[in-house]
Amino acid sequence: xxxxxxxxxxxxxxxxxxxxxxxxxxxxxxxxxxxxxxxxxxxxxxxxxxxxxxxxxxxxxxxxxxxxxxxxxxxxxxxxxxxxxxxxxxxxxxxxxxxxxxxxxxxxxxxxxxxxxxxxxxxxxxxxxxxxxxxxxxxxxxxxxxxxxxxxxxxxxxxxxxxxxxxxxxxxxxxxxxxxxxxxxxxxxxxxxxxxxxxxxxxxxxxxxxxxxxxxxxxxxxxxxxxxxxxxxxxxxxxxxxxxxxxxxxxxxxxxxxxxxxxxxxxxxxxxxxxxxxxxxxxxxxxxxxxxxxxxxxxxxxxxxxxxxxxxxxxxxxxxxxxxxxxxxxxxxxxxxxxxxxxxxxxxxxxxxxxxxxxxxxxxxxxxxxxxxxxxxxxxxxxxxxxxxxxxxxxxxxxxxxxxxxxxxxxxxxxxxxxxxxxxxxxxxxxxxxxxxxxxxxxxxxxxxxxxxxxxxxxxxxxxxx
Numbered sequence: 001x002x003x004x005x006x007x008x009x010x011x012x013x014x015x016x017x018x019x020x021x022x023x024x025x026x027x028x029x030x031x032x033x034x035x036x037x038x039x040x041x042x043x044x045x046x047x048x049x050x051x052x053x054x055x056x057x058x059x060x061x062x063x064x065x066x067x068x069x070x071x072x073x074x075x076x077x078x079x080x081x082x083x084x085x086x087x088x089x090x091x092x093x094x095x096x097x098x099x100x101x102x103x104x105x106x107x108x109x110x111x112x113x114x115x116x117x118x119x120x121x122x123x124x125x126x127x128x129x130x131x132x133x134x135x136x137x138x139x140x141x142x143x144x145x146x147x148x149x150x151x152x153x154x155x156x157x158x159x160x161x162x163x164x165x166x167x168x169x170x171x172x173x174x175x176x177x178x179x180x181x182x183x184x185x186x187x188x189x190x191x192x193x194x195x196x197x198x199x200x201x202x203x204x205x206x207x208x209x210x211x212x213x214x215x216x217x218x219x220x221x222x223x224x225x226x227x228x229x230x231x232x233x234x235x236x237x238x239x240x241x242x243x244x245x246x247x248x249x250x251x252x253x254x255x256x257x258x259x260x261x262x263x264x265x266x267x268x269x270x271x272x273x274x275x276x277x278x279x280x281x282x283x284x285x286x287x288x289x290x291x292x293x294x295x296x297x298x299x300x301x302x303x304x305x306x307x308x309x310x311x312x313x314x315x316x317x318x319x320x321x322x323x324x325x326x327x328x329x330x331x332x333x334x335x336x337x338x339x340x341x342x343x344x345x346x347x348x349x350x351x352x353x354x355x356x357x358x359x360x361x362x363x364x365x366x367x368x369x370x371x372x373x374x375x376x377x378x379x380x381x382x383x384x385x386x387x388x389x390x391x392x393x394x395x396x397x398x399x400x401x402x403x404x405x406x407x408x409x410x411x412x413x414x415x416x417x418x419x420x421x422x423x424x425x426x427x428x429x430x431x432x433x434x435x436x437x438x439x440x441x442x443x444x445x446x447x448x449x450x451x452x453x454x455x456x457x458x459x460x461x462x463x464x465x466x
Contacts, residue, residue, distance in 0.1 A: 083398065084136070085266045089390030091140055093262075093383040095147030096154075100383065101238055103151045104159075104376025111229030112156040112163075112372070113220070119152025120217035124210055131206035151379065154182075158375035162360040166369075169306045172357040176302015179352050183294040183345075194284015235370025236363070241377055246426045247362055249419050250355050251381035253314050256416045257351035258382060260325050260344060260409050261290065262389025263396075271402045272334070282334045289338050290345030297349020302357075310354035315420040317350035322413035329403035352382075358423065366429040 107115055122145055129142035161178055165171040196205040220226065241247055268286060272278035278286075305313040324344035331337045356378055363374045396405040 083394035085270070085390070085394070087391065087394075088136075088140060088143055089266045090387050092143045092147040092150065093386035093390070095144045096151045097147075097380050097383040097387055099148050099151035100155060100376040100380040103155045104238060104373040107156055107159055107372035107376075108235050108370055111227070112160040113224045113226040114228060115152040116156035116160070117217060117220050117224070117226040119149040119156065120213055120220065122146075122149035122152065124213040124217065127206050127210040127213060131203045131210065147383075150383075151376075154379040154382075155372060155376045158356065158378065159371040162363075162371040162375065166364075168357065168361050168364075169303065171360060172306045172310075172353070173303045175357050175360075176298045176300075176353045179298040179302070179349070179356065180295045182352075183291055183298060183349065189287075192284070194281055198279075198281050198284075235373055236367040238373045238376065241363070241367060241373055244362065244366060246366070246423060247359065247374070247377065249422050250358050250362065251377055252416065253318065253351055253420065254355050254378060254381040255385045255388075256413055257314070257317060257321060257348055257355075258385035259389055259412065260321050260406075261348060262386040263393045263405065263409055264328070264389075265386075266390045267393040267397050267402060267405070268328075268337075271397070276333060278334060286334055286337050287341065289342035290348075293342045293345035294349040297346040298353045301350045301353040305350070305354040306357070309424065310358045311420045311423040313350045313354040314423070315417050317347035317354075318413045318417040318420070320344070320347040322410040322417075325406045325410035325413070329406050362426060365426065 103115060126142045126145035126149060129138060129145070133139050133142055157178060158175065161174050162171060165174045193205050196208075265287070269278070269283035272283055272286065301313055321344050324340040324347070327340045328337065331340070356375075359374050359378045360371055363369060363371060367374075393405065396408075400408075
């Protein structure tokens with residue numbers, strides 16, 4: 001609309017009192033530049049004069065601010081965590097070590113089926129506590145409960161196999177298969193937990209394990225029908241068996257052979273985190289070669305060790321484990337751990353598949369053929385390694401470092417290996433002396449089988465007519 005008296009450009013707006021208030025020139029804001037490039041980008045130009053320094057970020061281990069200090073601080077944090085993890089790992093083995101001297105004689109008196117069923121009930125309850133527990137004390141208590149359950153199941157299971165298979169060769173094959181199941185539990189645990197924890201959190205792995213324990217316990221209840229069976233003669237006591245030097249050497253081979261993997265379970269994942277910042281999937285997968293090769297080794301050397309000599313199988317296994325432990329600290333990635341863990345798991349399988357049947361053979365040869373106490377000693381030797389390993393790996397890593405700890409365990413394996421020659425041909429003990437030391441009781445069964453030997457074969461839950 002045209003304005004009277006001329007155009008809008010001719011009106012003196014500065015002198016008009018109705019004109020909008022106009023700020024002085026100095027107080028005005030500068031108009032925004034109409035540019036395709038946002039103004040913030042101009043502050044990050046490459047020129048030294050126009051560059052605006054970015055805000056300083058929070059320092060990380062990769063930053064250049066005091067890298068040596070941050071690396072040492074990270075090492076201290078992981079070392080403290082290593083001690084706590086070691087105590088958590090070792091509590092189960094320590095409680096199992098304490099419970100074994102009680103479970104072994106108990107199985108001699110009431111049979112094997114009832115303690116085995118009770119062990120799976122305890123394992124189910126402790127696994128549920130792991131799934132829903134959050135505090136360190138609750139998790140430690142659940143881990144300790146697993147020690148009682150494992151003492152019941154391991155001692156009863158091995159004693160039941162030794163009694164069901166009196167022939168030495170068949171016994172070795174059966175125990176090799178059983179130790180393969182032990183491999184799936186002991187050594188598949190880290191990769192199983194690492195993968196499921198990575199994708200589903202803490203609860204799912206333990207819930208699945210609890211369901212598995214419940215299923216296994218139900219099968220035992222239906223098939224074995226747990227009950228008290230007093231049909232066993234009274235066997236040699238644990239004190240009598242522990243005085244036998246050949247049993248001590250065989251039990252020591254089980255301990256030394258498993259000591260390396262027991263030291264690695266709590267310390268290797270933390271060393272991987274500190275060395276090349278490995279994730280939880282890598283830390284769990286590091287033990288996968290050992291678990292697979294242990295499963296293969298126990299099934300192969302169950303029958304094979306009886307043919308070549310169980311002492312020779314254990315000797316080779318201890319030497320190979322020593323070389324594997326020497327090579328682990330030189331690994332720079334998870335692929336560098338494949339072959340050392342592969343051969344170490346296979347060698348542990350050689351030792352366990354040789355020494356567990358040999359313990360039963362030594363009882364048949366030198367003592368009374370009742371197997372609860374001897375497999376309590378064998379399981380205690382196994383647990384002794386997994387109690388020493390976690391409890392001492394943390395302080396050793398903190399004091400001497402991970403590589404030095406591996407070298408020390410390797411030297412122990414090399415030093416113990418020559419003792420296997422003592423098991424080449426163990427002499428029998430005079431049975432007349434054994435009768436004077438051990439009272440043999442016949443619980444109402446009159447038969448002409450040999451009481452003091454492995455000729456009497458009984459399985460709980462079955463009726464025998466002599």
